Amino acid sequence: xxxxxxxxxxxxxxxxxxxxxxxxxxxxxxxxxxxxxxxxxxxxxxxxxxxxxxxxxxxxxxxxxx
Numbered sequence: 001x002x003x004x005x006x007x008x009x010x011x012x013x014x015x016x017x018x019x020x021x022x023x024x025x026x027x028x029x030x031x032x033x034x035x036x037x038x039x040x041x042x043x044x045x046x047x048x049x050x051x052x053x054x055x056x057x058x059x060x061x062x063x064x065x066x
Contacts, residue, residue, distance in 0.1 A: 002045050005060060033063075039056070
């Protein structure tokens with residue numbers, strides 16, 4: 001199960017549907033984050049590489065956490 005910012009996200013769901021498991025991220029923000037990270041919204045969370053997870057994490061930390 002991929003872990004982003006201390007939250008285990010469901011691996012079998014599309015990454016667009018998995019990111020809202022992180023507090024403060026909804027469907028719209030999830031799509032924005034994936035667009036910035038250049039990741040296809042339809043990929044499964046289990047198929048993400050470590051580098052892609054790192055990109056998502058850095059985008060969330062730099063843009064959405066105060």
